[in-house]
Structures are given as structure tokens and as C-alpha cells.
Amino acid sequence: MIFVSILTAILFLGGWYPPVNLPPFTWVPGTVWLIAKTAFLLFVFLWIRATFPRYRYDQIMRLGWKVFIPVTIAWIVVIGIALETPLRAVLR
Numbered sequence: 001m002i003f004v005s006i007l008t009a010i011l012f013l014g015g016w017y018p019p020v021n022l023p024p025f026t027w028v029p030g031t032v033w034l035i036a037k038t039a040f041l042l043f044v045f046l047w048i049r050a051t052f053p054r055y056r057y058d059q060i061m062r063l064g065w066k067v068f069i070p071v072t073i074a075w076i077v078v079i080g081i082a083l084e085t086p087l088r089a090v091l092r
């Protein structure tokens with residue numbers, strides 16, 4: 001969880017850069033910002049893990065096969081129709 005938090009902080013939260021480029025924030029060293037962002041993400045991950053119930057493997061498989069795959073296929077069809085309609089107007 002620590003590795004995922006550090007990776008998420010680097011990739012999505014700016015890593016060692018301050019959130020706002022203003023003088024009070026720029027006085028803090030970059031490693032402190034990275035540690036603070038990592039600690040925040042760890043807190044969020046642990047909070048979510050403690051709050052939501054754990055699912056059994058068969059429940060996750062049922063959710064994937066009966067919910068996520070049909071929704072994904074329907075969404076691919078919707079996006080395909082949405083992208084095809086403007087292309088027909090351009091190709092005419």
C-alpha cells in the first residue's frame with residue numbers, strides 16, 4: 001500500500017512539487033510534500049478498506065460477469081454509434 005501510495009502521489013498528485021506555486025508552499029522541501037501526499041493517500045486507502053465490506057471471490061466474479069462485462073459491451077456500442085454519426089456527416 002505504501003508503494004501504491006507513493007506511485008499515485010508521483011503520477012497523479014505532482015510528486016514532490018507543492019500543490020500551489022506560492023511562497024509559503026514553496027518553502028517546504030519536496031521530500032516533505034511527497035511524504036505528506038503519500039500519508040494522505042495511505043489514510044484514504046485505509047479508510048476505504050476499513051469502511052467497505054470485503055467481498056468473496058465468487059461475488060466479485062459474479063459482479064464482473066453479470067454486471068461489468070454487459071455494461072462495457074453496451075458502452076462500446078454507444079461510443080461506436082456516437083463516433084460513427086459525425087464521421088458520416090464529414091464523409092458525405
